[in-house]
Amino acid sequence: MLTIDGSTGEGGGQILRTSLALSLVTGTPVKLVRVRAGRAKPGLARQHLTAVQAAARVGCAEVSGAALGSTEITFRPGSIAPGVHTFAVGTAGSATLVLQTVLPALLSAQGDSELVLEGGTHNPMAPPFDFMERAYLPLLQRMGPVVTAELERYGFYPGGGGRVRVSITPAPLGKLTLLERGEVRSRRLVARVANLPVHVARREVEAAAKVLGWERAWLHTEVLEGVAGPGNVVTAEVVSEHVTEVFTSFGERGVRAEVVGERLGKEVKAYEAAGVPVGEYLADQLLLPMALAGGGSFRSVVPSSHTRTHAGLLEQLLGVKTRFEQEGEDAWRVEVGSG
CATH class of the missing domain: 3.30.110 (Translation Initiation Factor IF3)
Structure with missing residues (x-):
């Protein structure tokens, strides 16, 4: 053991x-x-x-x-037991973090699976549903398995009550190389509020747009219905030729809407300026499937301590080493399965 x-x-x-x-x-x-x-x-x-x-x-x-x-x-x-499973956190705890735990095993199971996950779908300190669906799962599918996710109901902290349905068709994981972003094809920013005034979302959008200089047609607000308790999330999506990145900022009690929007704008602006395909949180997510595939590589922004901790654990458990090499002030190359 x-x-x-x-x-x-x-x-x-x-x-x-x-x-x-x-x-x-x-x-x-x-x-x-x-x-x-x-x-x-x-x-x-x-x-x-x-x-x-x-x-x-x-x-x-x-x-x-x-x-x-x-x-x-x-x-x-x-x-491993593929099939239909329902997992309920029972609080606003993150449903996507539960998915992270069981998904790798089901990618190589002997049959298809369907998961229903209940809890928080949009939580600080956890991958939001939009990030998983639009940024991470498409890259996982590029490696072989077919994984699709549907958001049936939003769940924010502290109310919870969200529900996500995930379908998994297993396949061997192939290596992935993601070194270039390619041409940016579209940009979109949306601020969503549940049981809060819509002016909160509008102010967040305006603050983010001021930082980014994005066109008015790319900016949106949305009022969510049928959500347990208040909730507020601002999401920016940058769709490029080889990758889609998703960035998120959450409204907090006592924090002005302008601060929430500006915080997101600065993160997106730094990513675009770095010229790399992979952002901080996507880098962290890619390590495990790449290690299971026997290797892979990507270029990203500065690796976080979270990502380096993850890499060390993968080496301990799988014997797969990860090498981080700085290529520029804000650009790094990450080689999984290196020497």
Whole structure:
């Protein structure tokens, strides 16, 4: 049994999710200690517990220590069980983070799967649905498997209540090389509000547009209906020849709408100026499938500490090394499976 220290690097939930995902893929039993030791409230929160339970169901696994607040668990995977699965976080915890945990195993399962995930679909500190659907899953499909996602209901923090449906047709993962962005084909920015005044969205759009200088036709607002509790998210999409990138900024209590929009505008502007295809969060997501494919490469903005922690964990669990090489002030080349 492999023992993994959950306090490594940032000491967050990513170590738990990646460890469970690779345990399922490789059939290796794991023991995780000091789970989320780097967080203000260590141990399993509701979304992490749901991820453990989801991995156990998909992998027919034996688990001990799966309880709220637990800082140590053991996980012994069995055979992968494709099919129809429903996983409910039960709070506004991120549904997409639960998807991250079980998706790698289902990509190589012996049959198709359909997942219904209930909880938060648009959460700070987690990949929003739009990012998964528009940026990440198309690249995963380019590697072989067919994965599609449908947003059935928005779920924001703290109300939750969102629902996502994901369909998976497995296939062997092929290597992906993504070194150039290509010509930018379209840009779009939309601010969405639920149970909040529409002027909040309008102010966010205006602030982001002021930073970006984008054309009026690319800017949109949307009022969401049927959402549990208030919610506010601003999303920018840059569609290029070889990649689509999605950027997100969330409204927060006590933070002016102009600050939310300006924050998003600056992130998008920095990405476009860097001239690379892959942004900070997409870089983090690509490491695991590339490692499972036996290698891959891409150019990105400056790798985050989160991405470097992820790379170190992949080397520990799979023996796959990742090399980060700076090519310019804001441009890096990332080689997965290097030497």
